[in-house]
Amino acid sequence: MVKPDEDEHGSGPSQKQEAAGNSAIRNNTVNSKKTQSAAQLAAKRARGSQQQKQNSEYIETESGNRISRKSAIQGSRYIVLGGKSLIEHNAVLRGDLHRPDSNGPVIAIGRYTILGAKCSITPPLKSETRYPVKIGSYVHIGENTSIQAASIGSHVYIGNNCDIGKFAIIKEAVVIEDNTVIPPFTVISSFSKVSGSPAKLVEELPESADDVIELYTRRLYAGIDVGILPFLEAD
Amino acid sequence: MSPPEWRSKVRIFCACQVLQENPAPNNTDESDAPYGHIPSTLMKPWALHKLEYLYFCDHCKSTKCKQCVTQEVISRFCPSCLYEVTESSARASSNKCLRNCLQCPECGSSVVASSEGDTYKLNCNYCSWKNDPKLKLNKKVAIGLQVFNLYKENEGSYSRFEQIRGSVNSSLPKPVTSSLTTFRMNTNTKQHFEPFPEPIIRVIGSTDAHEIVLPKLVELRGKTSKRCKVCRRSLTKPDPRPSSIKFRNKSLAFNFLPSLFIEKPKNVPSIQNPLVTSSITSGQTFMLTITNSLPSKIQLNISTSQSLVTLIAPQVEIGPNSDSWDEESLIQAVPFSHISRQTNVTRRVFMEKERPNPSSTMSGIHDKGPNWVTVPIEISTLNGNIDTSLDIPLFLSISYEESVDEVEHVTKPSSSKLVRIGVWYVLTIHGLDGIIANNPEDL
Ligand SMILES: [Zn+2]
Ligand SMILES: [Zn+2]
Ligand SMILES: [Zn+2]
Ligand SMILES: [Zn+2]
Numbered sequence: 001m002v003k004p005d006e007d008e009h010g011s012g013p014s015q016k017q018e019a020a021g022n023s024a025i026r027n028n029t030v031n032s033k034k035t036q037s038a039a040q041l042a043a044k045r046a047r048g049s050q051q052q053k054q055n056s057e058y059i060e061t062e063s064g065n066r067i068s069r070k071s072a073i074q075g076s077r078y079i080v081l082g083g084k085s086l087i088e089h090n091a092v093l094r095g096d097l098h099r100p101d102s103n104g105p106v107i108a109i110g111r112y113t114i115l116g117a118k119c120s121i122t123p124p125l126k127s128e129t130r131y132p133v134k135i136g137s138y139v140h141i142g143e144n145t146s147i148q149a150a151s152i153g154s155h156v157y158i159g160n161n162c163d164i165g166k167f168a169i170i171k172e173a174v175v176i177e178d179n180t181v182i183p184p185f186t187v188i189s190s191f192s193k194v195s196g197s198p199a200k201l202v203e204e205l206p207e208s209a210d211d212v213i214e215l216y217t218r219r220l221y222a223g224i225d226v227g228i229l230p231f232l233e234a235d
Numbered sequence: 236m237s238p239p240e241w242r243s244k245v246r247i248f249c250a251c252q253v254l255q256e257n258p259a260p261n262n263t264d265e266s267d268a269p270y271g272h273i274p275s276t277l278m279k280p281w282a283l284h285k286l287e288y289l290y291f292c293d294h295c296k297s298t299k300c301k302q303c304v305t306q307e308v309i310s311r312f313c314p315s316c317l318y319e320v321t322e323s324s325a326r327a328s329s330n331k332c333l334r335n336c337l338q339c340p341e342c343g344s345s346v347v348a349s350s351e352g353d354t355y356k357l358n359c360n361y362c363s364w365k366n367d368p369k370l371k372l373n374k375k376v377a378i379g380l381q382v383f384n385l386y387k388e389n390e391g392s393y394s395r396f397e398q399i400r401g402s403v404n405s406s407l408p409k410p411v412t413s414s415l416t417t418f419r420m421n422t423n424t425k426q427h428f429e430p431f432p433e434p435i436i437r438v439i440g441s442t443d444a445h446e447i448v449l450p451k452l453v454e455l456r457g458k459t460s461k462r463c464k465v466c467r468r469s470l471t472k473p474d475p476r477p478s479s480i481k482f483r484n485k486s487l488a489f490n491f492l493p494s495l496f497i498e499k500p501k502n503v504p505s506i507q508n509p510l511v512t513s514s515i516t517s518g519q520t521f522m523l524t525i526t527n528s529l530p531s532k533i534q535l536n537i538s539t540s541q542s543l544v545t546l547i548a549p550q551v552e553i554g555p556n557s558d559s560w561d562e563e564s565l566i567q568a569v570p571f572s573h574i575s576r577q578t579n580v581t582r583r584v585f586m587e588k589e590r591p592n593p594s595s596t597m598s599g600i601h602d603k604g605p606n607w608v609t610v611p612i613e614i615s616t617l618n619g620n621i622d623t624s625l626d627i628p629l630f631l632s633i634s635y636e637e638s639v640d641e642v643e644h645v646t647k648p649s650s651s652k653l654v655r656i657g658v659w660y661v662l663t664i665h666g667l668d669g670i671i672a673n674n675p676e677d678l
């Protein structure tokens with residue numbers, strides 16, 4: 001069931017999760033060139049011109065990140081994207097808020113992560129020092145949501161207009177409903193669906209949660225109209 | 236006035252309650268004849284489930300819901316510090332975390348402890364709650380344990396203060412644990428726990444009666460494995476470690492049963508099928524997309540008990556699900572009407588797509604892909620009398636070849652058997668009146 005070329009054709013549920021860890025992310029910065037065969041490059045150039053026009057809203061990087069030209073990525077040197085992520089217009093990534101004494105990434109994002117319009121990712125501040133934000137793979141961040149978390153695991157859905165407080169830890173397979181406030185330093189454990197201000201556990205998610213969220217983010221990246229996440233659909 | 240918003244939902248019927256009421260010797264004929272076999276509980280909300288919430292027993296070849304599985308707690312952990320707790324410790328602590336995890340008694344958010352002299356000061360991360368200075372915490376003992384002991388010591392005297400608490404706390408929100416109770420461990424473990432007192436205590440050793448509000452302790456959560464109640468086979472078994480989301484096995488309906496999706500009619504004449512155009516005046520044609528989740532091709536026989544609905548293609552064959560989640564496969568796995576953002580890959584898939592040939596159009600199939608078909612479904616409007624919502628029970632009889640790879644069959648590795656599954660789906664369409672009203676020329 002798994003295609004051999006995992007990187008280009010990530011296949012099956014959760015196959016590559018570990019590989020999307022830090023070291024893998026590091027090798028795929030926004031500006032990095034991935035090795036590509038000459039034939040692939042030539043084919044790409046040939047198709048390039050007319051697609052550039054149709055696709056002009058987004059820039060596609062070598063590692064498949066689709067980034068809105070209207071997004072606000074600051075300090076891209078300090079941001080690493082694992083590839084195949086989608087960054088919508090007016091999404092703000094504050095890579096510029098890094099530690100002056102460190103060249104390490106201050107925002108690290110895995111693969112197939114969707115950053116909705118007008119969301120913001122800000123490294124959290126403690127005693128005048130900025131700390132890194134780590135976001136896993138298959139993560140959906142809704143419109144207008146602000147993130148100051150320490151970490152967000154893989155297979156996580158965060159709705160619109162949420163506020164994820166500083167140093168919060170969101171584990172894997174979590175759903176956060178629209179308009180939720182996660183207070184600072186809060187830990188949300190796996191298979192939780194939370195809602196409200198402050199966030200309360202409203203449901204324990206079924207065992208399908210990680211697969212369903214992964215499929216949802218992969219489809220969103222591919223341009224498929226995904227509708228509402230099944231765990232958020234009214235009864 | 237804007238028409239009501241169009242919405243649709245799909246639920247799957249779990250037959251467990253029916254089988255319990257009148258346990259048939261076997262349910263083999265169920266996949267053949269839906270009429271006359273319409274379960275009495277078909278439209279009961281508790282019997283209908285979203286596909287993502289159902290299990291599937293591959294041995295019994297049937298769906299399993301929360302009501303027809305047995306659960307077993309395989310590990311217990313604190314959702315805040317993520318430490319695993321043994322069963323006996325969980326019992327001794329009334330299912331609470333006794334480490335340094337606390338919750339605000341007012342808003343339920345986590346509480347942070349910071350060092351202040353020879354004690355800790357507690358502050359809510361969300362609201363302005365902080366501990367009463369009379370609450371002295373020893374820095375050498377876990378805070379959770381100290382708070383737990385305070386609750387225990389005050390259990391007897393607590394009832395006397397209930398009335399005071401009632402008057403003081405009446406404006407407060409309900410304790411956060413109320414939303415948690417539904418998934419406190421499972422029932423057979425739960426019965427060992429006594430009810431936990433409210434967070435108002437009398438200060439120990441204090442001469443005048445003085446109540447202070449204690450922070451709440453964090454309720455432990457459990458990881459559970461699920462078994463089929465009928466054949467006892469394991470359906471899901473999670474890795475017991477609190478931070479892991481891995482499973483040793485996971486048998487979910489999501490990976491077995493077809494998924495259904497219904498779309499509202501487009502203004503363009505939907506199909507070039509004489510069968511349909513002849514009857515379009517009596518109703519609206521919707522598009523039903525059925526996606527196969529199995530790795531083998533399936534034969535589908537669809538029927539409905541809803542008299543307002545006509546299925547144009549009641550028999551279809553659907554190709555296997557590739558199980559590949561790369562971009563191209565995912566785009567091929569949906570109709571083009573589901574593409575909302577064009578990319579290089581969507582354009583390439585569109586260019587390379589095989590168009591359905593006229594013979595398949597004649598068979599009533601509107602469109603198809605590697606593991607899906609779109610078929611028209613016609614909803615009659617009963618001379619203009621339209622309800623706002625309509626339930627459409629659909630019986631799907633699914634048959635497919637399953638390879639038999641048991642040890643006895645080593646000599647015949649390619650042997651396979653025919654499997655038949657019968658499942659009721661209930662499609663609900665809301666805002667039907669809005670659609671009909673919007674397309675008066677179609678009526
Ligand atoms: Zn059931
Ligand atoms: Zn704890
Ligand atoms: Zn509080
Ligand atoms: Zn079974």
